[in-house]
Amino acid sequence: MRKPRIVVLGAGYGGLMTVTRLQKLLSVNEAEIILINKNEYHYETTWLHEASAGTLHHDRVRYEIKNVINPSKVEFIQATIEKVNPEEKKVILENGEVEYDYLVISLGSDSETFGIKGLDKYAFAITNVNAARQIREHIEYQFATYNTEVEKDEKRLSIVIGGAGFTGIEFLGELTNRIPELCEEYDIDRKKVRITCVEASPMVLPQFDRDLVNYAISLLESKGVEFHIGTAVQEANAEGVLIGKRGEEPHEVKAGTIIWSAGVRGNSIIEKSGFENMRGRVKVNNDLRIPGYDDIFVIGDCSLIINEAIDRPYPPTAQIAMQHGEVCARNVAKLVQGKSPLEDFVFDDKGTVCSLGEDDAIGVVFGKKIKGTKASVMKKVIDNRALFMVGGPSLVMKKGKFKLL
């Protein structure tokens, strides 16, 4: 009898957690495990804002997948996935296809531009290592070019961030620390640099208490960020953005760099595969499977689970994706071993910390509000924990964040 084949799509937080748990839960004889990922490396999505700002080298935010998988139990295929064909139980790759008995879709998210004109062409999104590296270099090129021009183009020194959610605020924290270094490197007067953050909703970081948010805003304002809250980006173009409050005439903010961090949607492969979805996210059963597909799990940013306490979906985070991965691995193992019933996913909220640069942060951890250095230290603990969960102490030693005292 052929061993059942488990195929895991994507080596992000959810996918890698699933695979590293599965290789412990199942013996070589019980199942064949295949992990498919575009790159030969995993990257820490929650650290990309640092690589984008240039405060952390991109090699620090990624590690090779082969370092955390057991090659005797897991086969790794580096390939670009096109879509899933659930009727034929196949994954269609750019160059070939792979059959599965059990499938775990953990493909992460795409940037969501809500159809705003010009964003796809003129804005960057902090989506992966390649994008982060390009953002860093784009900003440097703008600064490097400024002094070469006879007619100074002030928009080269203007950076607009669309979105004051988690990623937007964390990026601002890094960027405001990076700007003085860039000014030094490129002989630029700091006063000429303009950083603007535009947020359409009336709230910055809605998940936090207002006193924490005010702390964050004041800090970033003191470092030169100009906030426009309750103000929508209406268009991006080669000159910058048009922004405006509802019912007001839009006005222009000139900018040579536009970073769009105002939203994500599930990976487009979900839609291409024909699964019922809302903005690329599949409303999964409590056991993380797609209704009607007993052999397909969807976890991480592509899955949608309602937080019954507030009757709204849980936001896509690394924390929840990793918890998905743990439950998913146990459920897949049960299916392989013919055990039942499957386990229901229950989110265990350990808290959230939003960094504001190297040395500052705000957060809620185990229900307690924290800010400043303490929160910043806690952020590094959280970052290291993600490494530990997937790769154990050796990965923490290799890629972890430690404060040099």
Next chain:
Amino acid sequence: MRKPRIVVLGAGYGGLMTVTRLQKLLSVNEAEIILINKNEYHYETTWLHEASAGTLHHDRVRYEIKNVINPSKVEFIQATIEKVNPEEKKVILENGEVEYDYLVISLGSDSETFGIKGLDKYAFAITNVNAARQIREHIEYQFATYNTEVEKDEKRLSIVIGGAGFTGIEFLGELTNRIPELCEEYDIDRKKVRITCVEASPMVLPQFDRDLVNYAISLLESKGVEFHIGTAVQEANAEGVLIGKRGEEPHEVKAGTIIWSAGVRGNSIIEKSGFENMRGRVKVNNDLRIPGYDDIFVIGDCSLIINEAIDRPYPPTAQIAMQHGEVCARNVAKLVQGKSPLEDFVFDDKGTVCSLGEDDAIGVVFGKKIKGTKASVMKKVIDNRALFMVGGPSLVMKKGKFKLL
């Protein structure tokens, strides 16, 4: 009686040599010395190819002018010079004017594009610190962008160098050393990178013997440079360059980066000031003064002196500019002190070394041909000598090039 005022325009090799010699030759009571320069720093023009390739940080190729001038004897004005009005004995600045009794014009060169279509818009020239920094960042941005695009644009990894003279070859030496680092940094396959050098004349580095030149060409070819000799750049555009041999149909070399290093002309201020000139260079008397203007000296790249041995002008180099500076300083001092006759300039050729990257070079020193490591060491000696001549041992210690063994 008012002290005579000596104004020196430009703090390049010639200008700084003049000023640092003058401040020794004249007492505070004898003359007022004013140095005018666009930047508050001097840069080593002959090291800019390294900053452009990214193999040497741009801060290593410049130093503050105040570090080498004696403030009790020399006044430094940071200003942009527009032109000279020799009839009124005035220098016109962007914001003001300065009168002189004796003037030294040492303004260096501009890039010469010979009217080739598109070069002004699409090509970079290795002309100053700002330009070098921009070239470095432009190449990095092209490499950083390559992996972000779904449809790969191969021209981002293609660099065309127009000109196989001194600057072109030295830049190629650095660039070929830098490319493996860039490929590592941006996850690029080295085999996809294309470096093309196009030279219109039938000779590479005409000042050297053919065996030295063959050594250089072979080395650069072994590092992946594709040479097109006797081939002209006919047009530069957004896609790359059109190149062709005489009488042949031109063909396209796609390139995301075009570096034009095929020629220089004297600074445009020479023409704006109405001095008789050939491509911005003034044919000076043997004492370095402009015929008909007994109070104006022109030295460095803006001056034209015939090498009688071959009946052709000396090429503009740092070596000759510094020798100009020494003679010019003595002649200005003589005029101030009412001495005569003025000294004639005679070029003392100490040799030339063309670097081929960190560890290799070709050259002729004191009439002897050298290549390889020996030549590379000699190149660093020459570079350090330029620092020593202007700023003494302390400047060599601060900015010198030392091989770490």
